Amino acid sequence: MFSLQGITKGVHTWLYSNMSSTTALVVECAIVMLLSIGLFAILGLVLVLMERKVAAHMQIRLGPNRVGPWGLLQTTADTLKLVMKEGLTPDGADKILFNLAPFVIMIVAMLILAPIAFASGFQIWDLNIGVLFVTAVSSISVIAILMAGWASNNKYSMLGAMRSGAQIVSYELSAGLSIISIVVLTGSLQISEIIESQRNGWWLFKGHIPAVISFVIFLIAVTAETNRAPFDMAEAESELTAGFHTEYSGMKFALFFLAEYINIFIVCAIGATLFLGGWMPLHIGNWEGFNHIMDYIPSSIWFFGKTFFLIFLIMWFRWTFPRLRIDQLLNLEWKYLLPISMFNLLLMAVVAIMGWHF
Amino acid sequence: MYTTTEILEQKIQVAPTGELQDTGDLVINIGPQHPATHGVLHLVITLDGETVKKIEPHLGYIHRSIEKMCESLSYRQFIYSTSRMDYLSAHINNHACAMCVEKGLQIEVPRRAMVIRVLMDELTRIASHELWWGAMAMDLGAFTPFFHAFREREKITDIMEESCGARLTMNYIVPGGVMNDIHPDFQQKIKEFITQFKSKIYEYDEMVTGNIIFQNRTKGVGRISKEDAISYGCSGPVARASGVRSDIRKLYPYEVYNEVEFDEILETAGDSFARYMVRVREMHQSISIIEQLIDNIPEGDFQAKTKAVLKLPKGEFYTRVETARGELGVYIISEGGTTPYRIKFRSPGFSNLSALEHMAKGGKLGDLMATMGTLDLVIPDIDR
Amino acid sequence: MFIKEYIKDVYSGVKSLLAGMRRTGKYFITPSEIITEQYPEFKAKLSERFRGEVVMPHDANNEHACTGCTACELACPNGTIKIITKVDLQPDGKKKKAIDTFVYHLEMCTMCNLCIEACPTDAIKMAQNFEHSVFDRNMLTKKLNKAGSKIREGVE
Numbered sequence: 001m002f003s004l005q006g007i008t009k010g011v012h013t014w015l016y017s018n019m020s021s022t023t024a025l026v027v028e029c030a031i032v033m034l035l036s037i038g039l040f041a042i043l044g045l046v047l048v049l050m051e052r053k054v055a056a057h058m059q060i061r062l063g064p065n066r067v068g069p070w071g072l073l074q075t076t077a078d079t080l081k082l083v084m085k086e087g088l089t090p091d092g093a094d095k096i097l098f099n100l101a102p103f104v105i106m107i108v109a110m111l112i113l114a115p116i117a118f119a120s121g122f123q124i125w126d127l128n129i130g131v132l133f134v135t136a137v138s139s140i141s142v143i144a145i146l147m148a149g150w151a152s153n154n155k156y157s158m159l160g161a162m163r164s165g166a167q168i169v170s171y172e173l174s175a176g177l178s179i180i181s182i183v184v185l186t187g188s189l190q191i192s193e194i195i196e197s198q199r200n201g202w203w204l205f206k207g208h209i210p211a212v213i214s215f216v217i218f219l220i221a222v223t224a225e226t227n228r229a230p231f232d233m234a235e236a237e238s239e240l241t242a243g244f245h246t247e248y249s250g251m252k253f254a255l256f257f258l259a260e261y262i263n264i265f266i267v268c269a270i271g272a273t274l275f276l277g278g279w280m281p282l283h284i285g286n287w288e289g290f291n292h293i294m295d296y297i298p299s300s301i302w303f304f305g306k307t308f309f310l311i312f313l314i315m316w317f318r319w320t321f322p323r324l325r326i327d328q329l330l331n332l333e334w335k336y337l338l339p340i341s342m343f344n345l346l347l348m349a350v351v352a353i354m355g356w357h358f
Numbered sequence: 359m360y361t362t363t364e365i366l367e368q369k370i371q372v373a374p375t376g377e378l379q380d381t382g383d384l385v386i387n388i389g390p391q392h393p394a395t396h397g398v399l400h401l402v403i404t405l406d407g408e409t410v411k412k413i414e415p416h417l418g419y420i421h422r423s424i425e426k427m428c429e430s431l432s433y434r435q436f437i438y439s440t441s442r443m444d445y446l447s448a449h450i451n452n453h454a455c456a457m458c459v460e461k462g463l464q465i466e467v468p469r470r471a472m473v474i475r476v477l478m479d480e481l482t483r484i485a486s487h488e489l490w491w492g493a494m495a496m497d498l499g500a501f502t503p504f505f506h507a508f509r510e511r512e513k514i515t516d517i518m519e520e521s522c523g524a525r526l527t528m529n530y531i532v533p534g535g536v537m538n539d540i541h542p543d544f545q546q547k548i549k550e551f552i553t554q555f556k557s558k559i560y561e562y563d564e565m566v567t568g569n570i571i572f573q574n575r576t577k578g579v580g581r582i583s584k585e586d587a588i589s590y591g592c593s594g595p596v597a598r599a600s601g602v603r604s605d606i607r608k609l610y611p612y613e614v615y616n617e618v619e620f621d622e623i624l625e626t627a628g629d630s631f632a633r634y635m636v637r638v639r640e641m642h643q644s645i646s647i648i649e650q651l652i653d654n655i656p657e658g659d660f661q662a663k664t665k666a667v668l669k670l671p672k673g674e675f676y677t678r679v680e681t682a683r684g685e686l687g688v689y690i691i692s693e694g695g696t697t698p699y700r701i702k703f704r705s706p707g708f709s710n711l712s713a714l715e716h717m718a719k720g721g722k723l724g725d726l727m728a729t730m731g732t733l734d735l736v737i738p739d740i741d742r
Numbered sequence: 743m744f745i746k747e748y749i750k751d752v753y754s755g756v757k758s759l760l761a762g763m764r765r766t767g768k769y770f771i772t773p774s775e776i777i778t779e780q781y782p783e784f785k786a787k788l789s790e791r792f793r794g795e796v797v798m799p800h801d802a803n804n805e806h807a808c809t810g811c812t813a814c815e816l817a818c819p820n821g822t823i824k825i826i827t828k829v830d831l832q833p834d835g836k837k838k839k840a841i842d843t844f845v846y847h848l849e850m851c852t853m854c855n856l857c858i859e860a861c862p863t864d865a866i867k868m869a870q871n872f873e874h875s876v877f878d879r880n881m882l883t884k885k886l887n888k889a890g891s892k893i894r895e896g897v898e
Contacts, residue, residue, distance in 0.1 A: 058766040059505035062778040155386045159408075159723075229499055230571060238394040238497045238727050320766045321759065322571050323499025325724035326408055336752065435819035438854040502766055509777055523791040523868065529854040537855060538791065564765045570755035 004300055005121035032124055036113055040106075040262055045075040047261040050308075051315055058319045079254065087250035090153060097151035102248065102255035105144035109262040111137045115191050116269050119279045119300035123192065130191035131183060134270055135176050138225070141263065142168040145227075145234060145244050148256070152247040160243025163326055164234035168225055170333040175221035177341040178214035181348040182274045185211075191273060198277035201284060210348040215275045217341045222267035223314050224329070226260060230321035233329060268310035272303065276310075279303040383411065390419045394497055394727050397737030399711075401726075408722045413715040421741045428701040433459045433533060433668040436698065441527035443705060444739035446486040447681040449478050449518075452531040457612060458677040458688040459533040462670035470658040471535035472613045473651055477548070478518070478530060479679075480644040484555075485514040486682035487637045487644075490734045494634070495566050497731035498575050503565055510558060513551045520547065533668060535661030548652050552645055559641070567638065576630035580717040580729030583628060590716065591709035594684025595636040596733060600628035606680040618650045633732040669696055683707055683734055707739035788870040793853040796823075796846055797869040798886040805894040806887055808865035810841035817860035822851045830892075840893055844886040848874060863897050 011031070015024040049064065049072065056063025064071030089098055115130035117123040127133060142165055149161020183189060185206075186197045197203075203211050224231035235243035245256045272278060279299035283291045324332065350356075384405040390398040398419035404412035424443060428436040437455045441448035453475055460467060492507030515525040520541040522530035530537050541547075566572050582592070587600040597604040605622040607615040620643045625632035670692035678687040684706025691700040710733050717733075718726040769775055779786060788794070800806050810827045828842040844866075858866055866886070876882060 054770065055501070057770045057773065057776070059502050060509060060769055060775050060777050061505060062776055062780070065780075155384060159386075159405075163408075232499070236499070236724075238499060239723050241393060316763060316767065316770075319502050320565070320762045321500060322495060322566070322569065322575060323724070324571055325575055325722055327722060328571075328574055340752075431819050434817070435856060438819055438852060438856065512777070519792055520789040521791070523789075523793040523855060524853060527852070527854075529856075532859070537859065541789070541791070561765055564761045566762075568758045569762050570758045573758075 004119040004298075008122060036110060036124070039113075040110070040258065043265050044258040044261055045079065047265060047311065048075045048078070048257075050311070051261075051318075054312065054315045055319050058316075082250055082254040085250035087252045088247075090247050092153035093247065094151040094153070097147045098247075099252070101144050101148035101151060102252045102259070104147060105141055105259040106255050106262075108137060108141045108144060109259050109266060111140075112266045116266065117191050117195060117273065117278050118303055119298070122279075122300070126190065126192045129189045131179055131189045131194070131270075131274075134266075135172070135179060138263075138266075139168070139172055141259075144259075148248070149244040152244070154247050156240040156242070156246045157244050160234045160236065160240045160246070163236075164227060164244060166326070167227070167231065167233055167329060170330055171221045171224040171231075171337075174217050174333060174337040174341045175225055177338070177345050178218040178221065179270075179274060181210060181214040181341075181345050184345070184348050184352050191278070195273060195278040195280050198280050199283060200286065202275065202277040202280070202282070204275040210344050210351055211275065213344045214341065214348065215271070217337055217344070218271055218275070219310070219313065220337060221333075222271065223317055224333070226263045226267055226314075228260075228264065228314055229318040230323050231329060232318075232323060233326050236323060238323075264311055264314060265307065268307045268314065269303070271310050272306035276306045277302075278306075388726075390416075394730065395737070396493060396735065399735065399737045399740070401714075403723075403726070405723065408724075410718055410721055410723060410726050413718055413726070415711055415714065417741050419741065420738050422738075424742045425701050425703060429698055432696050433670060433698070436701070437531065437533075438527075438529040440703070441529055442738060443703065443742050444681055444683060444686070444707065444736045445526060446489060446736055447482050447683065448527050449482040449522075449530060450679055450681040451686060452529060453479060454677055454679040454681075454686050454688045456531045456533050457679065458675050458690050459668065459670065461677055462673070462675045462690065462692060463533065463664070463668060465534045465662050465664060467535055467613075468659040468662055469614075469656045471660050471662070473655050474536050474540055474660065475531060476613050476615065476618075477648060477651055477655075478522070478528075478536075480647045481514050481517060481548075483682045484641050484644045485511045485518075486734075487641050488514075490637060490682075491562065491566070494731035494734070495572075497727045498572060500566065500569075500572075503562070506558075506561065506565070510551075510555055513547075513554060517544065517547045517551065520544070532661065534664040535659065537661075539660045540655070545652055545655070548648060552649065555645060562638065567634070573631065575724065575728050576634060576732065577627075579630045579721060579725045580633075580732065581627070581629045582713055582717050584626075586716060587628065587713070590713035592684070592713050593706045593709060594680065594682070595623075595633055595640065596684065596710045596713070598623055599625045599632035599636045601626045604685065606678050606685050610678065612677070612679060614651070618647050620644075620647050630728045630732040633734075637732075637734070667696055669694065670698070678704070681706060683736065683739065684710060703742060705739045705742060707735055707737075711735055711740055788872070790870070791868075792870045792872070793855055793868040794871045795848055795853075795869050795874065796851065796857060796866050796886065798844060798866050800888050800891055801894065803894075804888060804891045806865055806891055807863045807894050807897045808841050808844060808887065809863055809893060809897060810839055811862065813860040813862060814857035814866060817856045819854065819856065820850045820852060822847045823857060841887055846884045846886050847882065848884055849879060849882040865897075 012028070015027055019027065052074070053063045064074035067074040067077045089095055112134050114125040115123070115127055115133055117126070145164045146161045149157040149164070182194065182203055185203060186194045188194060188197070198206070204215055227234045240246070245253055248256060279302050281294035281297055281299065281302050283294060386403050386405060387400065388403055389395040389400040395401070400416035400419060402414040402416060403410055422442070424439050427439055431439065437452050440451040440455050443451055488507045488511040492504035495503035518528055519525045521538065521544050522528035523538070582590070582600055584601045587597045587602050592600070592602070593604050601624055603609065603622060603624065608622045623636045623639045623643065625636050670690065672692055672694040675690045675692070676687060678685055685704065686706060687704030689702040689704065690698045693699040714729065714733060718729045721729070798806050798808060810825055812825050815823045815825050824845040825841055826843040826845065827839050830838050830840040832838050853868070855868065858868060874882070
């Protein structure tokens with residue numbers, strides 16, 4: 001059976017038997033770096049194409065279908081175009097911050113990649129505060145957006161960045177609270193343990209009502225956190241042209257664009273890990289036969305399947321709903337999502353203490 | 359020292375003492391190249407945070423001096439250029455001009471031509487409202503309705519293409535009637551369209567009207583009272599949303615409008631949602647008008663016999679019609695020659711735009727987009 | 743009841759959002775609704791009245807029906823048409839006015855159909871060609887009467 005775990009184990013033992021442990025560690029780090037950069041590139045291409053196809057089909061169009069078979073090479077061609085373009089820096093811009101911002105946003109996205117378990121035993125860094133690490137690091141991305149908005153010396157960018165700041169800071173609360181409600185159930189912050197605790201069923205099903213509520217809140221909050229429509233206040237092209245990245249062009253723009261999609265992937269991966277069992281196949285209680293059949297599907301396919309399902313949901317939101325207004329956006333968070341998620345956390349605590357979950 | 363840009367953008371103003379001073383306002387330019395303005399409208403907006411303090415429309419980016427051009431064109435020729443004013447209701451513009459010429463020459467238009475004109479008018483109105491519906495949803499950030507609206511609109515443009523020969527700037531109406539007879543498939547096609555339209559219109563409610571986000575974005579936004587709507591000279595759906603009776607088709611019926619039954623849609627709220635509802639309900643009324651007329655197109659000539667060279671008698675002539683955006687008035691002063699001495703178009707968009715500041719002041723930046731979307735501005739109509 | 747109102751609000755809001763999502767979701771899974779026309783391979787059939795450009799039909803004997811009366815030139819609001827006439831010597835020795843060149847400026851034409859309406863002999867008509875892009879603007883200025891063509895017998 002195909003298993004990523006076997007490959008990593010094999011590489012690991014081979015490296016350590018042929019080199020000194022320090023060299024082996026360095027080589028392993030290099031491999032991880034290359035792999036994560038490669039993953040980023042591929043994800044960017046795939047997700048952009050997926051978004052365009054999803055959008056097209058919802059809008060009774062065909063979408064890209066000229067470059068390559070079924071338009072598969074369209075995003076590659078787009079990337080090539082962006083690479084060729086000149087990365088302008090406006091005259092009045094704060095040069096250092098302006099050029100730094102796209103890299104900061106990418107670095108943040110890369111950092112969050114660390115604790116995500118892509119398959120059984122295939123994880124960069126299984127640190128014991130995985131979930132906390134993710135919530136902590138993801139909030140840095142707002143700094144990059146503020147940097148970009150401030151440094152552009154453009155009023156649209158400035159407004160977009162300010163909106164984005166208010167939005168991300170507030171939505172982090174309910175995203176955090178809904179994550180915590182799962183942590184309450186598992187009693188651990190470690191990603192691998194959270195996944196392990198779902199061996200006999202995903203938390204979405206095991207935790208029933210409070211888990212479903214926190215899943216919905218999580219989805220809404222992360223949509224807002226990644227600045228996606230209907231919460232794309234930071235860009236809001238009919239109001240602010242392109243918001244915080246109005247002044248960016250060429251590859252610098254591409255990094256922002258890429259980071260948006262990587263962030264979607266990451267938050268969906270976290271959602272899949274917490275609520276849908278990560279790489280854990282669909283197991284139902286102690287139906288041994290059923291569970292065994294499900295185990296035949298490789299764990300990486302389970303993980304990516306779940307993640308892409310969530311990504312599809314977020315794309316579905318984007319292509320259906322109108323945008324909220326900035327004050328309504330904050331109203332939604334502070335008047336609806338936050339009270340509900342706090343109440344839900346309480347409910348979850350009661351459920352966990354009384355052992356009412358399955 | 360202040361830069362020219364800063365002064366132009368009114369960031370700097372002249373103080374009563376005569377010195378230049380920084381007002382501390384955040385002035386942003388919406389347009390002339392901006393995704394929200396559907397054209398080259400330029401709004402200079404003073405913001406206080408997210409709140410709009412002042413709106414100043416700058417016009418003239420697409421001014422082609424159509425009125426002046428018409429002075430050198432004959433009475434047959436000038437009609438075509440009015441298609442380029444409010445290009446979404448091009449047919450209705452042509453209609454207004456042809457009616458004015460007919461009024462001057464006292465041409466009796468055959469009944470068949472009148473019915474065809476009204477049918478085309480209502481089709482144009484639906485097509486225009488369809489496009490507005492999609493574009494307004496796009497202003498509010500929903501992209502999908504735009505494409506769905508175009509699906510139905512495409513059917514109308516197909517009908518137009520078949521009978522008139524063009525899809526947008528038809529130039530189908532000539533003084534005395536219409537240019538060609540309707541296509542043999544005309545009635546059939548329209549019936550197909552009505553069936554399709556009726557099966558799809560409920561989706562509009564599902565996707566936009568009922569949507570909680572849309573309702574929150576538009577209800578209570580961009581409100582204008584009845585009195586203000588009258589004093590700003592608003593017309594069309596904008597005025598009717600505030601409860602002003604302004605439908606020219608009802609108040610001053612022309613052609614066969616006094617023989618068909620339809621309601622003048624009136625709302626009282628005067629906000630963006632009311633304007634939205636007026637337009638959506640108007641589409642239903644237009645469908646009803648088409649249904650009443652489509653099987654009753656009388657036989658006869660499609661064009662009255664007219665002289666080769668039209669000469670309006672000396673005098674002043676005024677006609678008005680209800681376009682998709684409001685009241686369009688055509689005012690011709692004739693000196694008795696083959697070309698008009700002066701032509702003035704009273705376009706609905708200009709007056710409606712003038713009420714924008716009143717509507718959107720004090721709202722958020724997002725409200726401005728919602729208000730602008732429901733005003734249904736067509737910039738060439740404002741600038742001409 | 744504050745709580746009741748609150749829950750009702752949330753319920754109706756979510757319901758309205760789901761209605762929209764159901765609609766777009768339905769379109770997503772029904773590709774038969776797609777209306778895209780793939781242009782260069784599939785060209786839409788234009789109706790016979792579609793106004794693409796002015797052409798002058800010639801018959802098999804390379805004859806047209808244009809008398810050079812300049813009615814179209816006068817009817818055109820944009821000065822799109824320019825007719826250059828010459829004097830032809832008839833076989834019986836009579837002199838007759840005929841067209842030398844029928845110049846048509848496609849770049850200025852707005853397809854208003856007024857010239858076709860004005861033509862007394864139906865010498866010009868609208869063609870359905872709509873792909874007018876060329877590399878040089880000069881190529882948009884066209885000569886409508888073919889080389890060596892003459893007026894059809896009996897057309898006055």
